[in-house]
Amino acid sequence: MLTSEQIERFHADGYLAVDRLLDYELDIKPVIDEYQRLLDDLCEQWVAEGRLVEPYSDLPFEKRLVEVYRAGCDYYQAFDIALPNGNIRADTPIHCGPAVFDLLRSPRLLSAVESLIGGEIYSNPIQHVRIKPPARVIEKEDVDNALVGATRWHQDNGVALPEADETKMLTCWVAVSEATPENGCLQVAPKSHRKGIALHCTISNQLGIPDALIEQEQARPVPLKPGGVLFFHPMCKHGSLENQSDAFRWSFDLRYNPIGQATGRPHFPGFVAQSRLDPESTLD
Structure with missing residues (x-):
C-alpha cells in the first residue's frame, strides 16, 4: 500500500514515482527471460521465412534486436501486449505470455x-x-512510431474513446531497464x-498535443530504476524523451x-485483476 503522503502527492501533482516498487527477481527478471525466449522463437521463424539470414543466437538480447530491426523484422508488434488500433489481421502478432500476465x-x-x-x-x-x-x-x-521512437506529449484521456472520459483510469509506467533522461524516460x-x-x-x-500548447519549462523528466513505477492521472500531460543512449530503453505502460x-x-478485452467483493471473478 502507498503511504498517505504518497497518495496526497499523487492527487496534488497528478503523478507519483515510486522507485523499486516491484521486486526484480519476482516481477522483472521473469519478464526479461520470457522475452528472450520469445526472441529465440521469432528469429527461428524469420529465418524460416527468409527474412533473416541467421538467428544471431550468439548475440546478447539488445545487439540481437538491433540486427533483427536492421533486417526489417517488426519485433515491436510481436513483442507488444496489445493489438494495434487498426489493420488487424488474423496473423497480427501479440504477446500474452505468463510472465507478463503475472506482472x-x-x-x-x-x-x-x-x-x-x-x-x-x-x-x-x-x-x-x-x-x-x-x-x-x-x-x-519509424521515428514517429511510439513503440520505437519518442512518444509525443498527450493525455491518456485525449487518446482513449470518449466513453472513458469519466473513468478513474490509472496508468502505471513500469521500468524494466533503468530509465534516464539520456535513454528516453518519461516526462x-x-x-x-x-x-x-x-x-x-x-x-x-501520433495523436498528441501540439508543441505550442506545452509549457516546456514545466516538463519534468522522471528517471526510474528497474522495478520502479510511475503512476499518473489520465489528465496528466506526459510524453517520452528521445533515446540518445547506446542501449535500449524498456518499459511497460499498464492501465487499470x-x-x-x-x-x-x-x-479489446480486459479482465478482473483483483476484487475484494467477488474474489472468484479474478482471472487466474
Missing part, C-alpha cells in the same frame, strides 16, 4: 493501485511494452491534470480502472 497481477503493483482507485481493479486493455532502440539506429519511417507536466483536456491532433502518425467503468477501448 499485470503483481501483488506489489496491485496494492499500490488499490491505494489510488480502490480494491475493485480491472486490467484496462490500453497497455503496451516499449523496447526502444537508440535513436541513431531508428529508420526514418510529465506537474499539476496539468487540473487544467482539463488539451487539444489533441494527429502529428506525424475500477470494475464496471468504461475502458476507452471497448473492442
Whole structure:
C-alpha cells in the first residue's frame, strides 16, 4: 500500500514515482527471460521465412534486436501486449505470455493501485511494452512510431474513446531497464491534470498535443530504476524523451480502472485483476 503522503502527492501533482516498487527477481527478471525466449522463437521463424539470414543466437538480447530491426523484422508488434488500433489481421502478432500476465497481477503493483482507485481493479486493455532502440539506429519511417521512437506529449484521456472520459483510469509506467533522461524516460507536466483536456491532433502518425500548447519549462523528466513505477492521472500531460543512449530503453505502460467503468477501448478485452467483493471473478 502507498503511504498517505504518497497518495496526497499523487492527487496534488497528478503523478507519483515510486522507485523499486516491484521486486526484480519476482516481477522483472521473469519478464526479461520470457522475452528472450520469445526472441529465440521469432528469429527461428524469420529465418524460416527468409527474412533473416541467421538467428544471431550468439548475440546478447539488445545487439540481437538491433540486427533483427536492421533486417526489417517488426519485433515491436510481436513483442507488444496489445493489438494495434487498426489493420488487424488474423496473423497480427501479440504477446500474452505468463510472465507478463503475472506482472499485470503483481501483488506489489496491485496494492499500490488499490491505494489510488480502490480494491475493485480491472486490467484496462490500453497497455503496451516499449523496447526502444537508440535513436541513431531508428529508420526514418519509424521515428514517429511510439513503440520505437519518442512518444509525443498527450493525455491518456485525449487518446482513449470518449466513453472513458469519466473513468478513474490509472496508468502505471513500469521500468524494466533503468530509465534516464539520456535513454528516453518519461516526462510529465506537474499539476496539468487540473487544467482539463488539451487539444489533441494527429502529428506525424501520433495523436498528441501540439508543441505550442506545452509549457516546456514545466516538463519534468522522471528517471526510474528497474522495478520502479510511475503512476499518473489520465489528465496528466506526459510524453517520452528521445533515446540518445547506446542501449535500449524498456518499459511497460499498464492501465487499470475500477470494475464496471468504461475502458476507452471497448473492442479489446480486459479482465478482473483483483476484487475484494467477488474474489472468484479474478482471472487466474
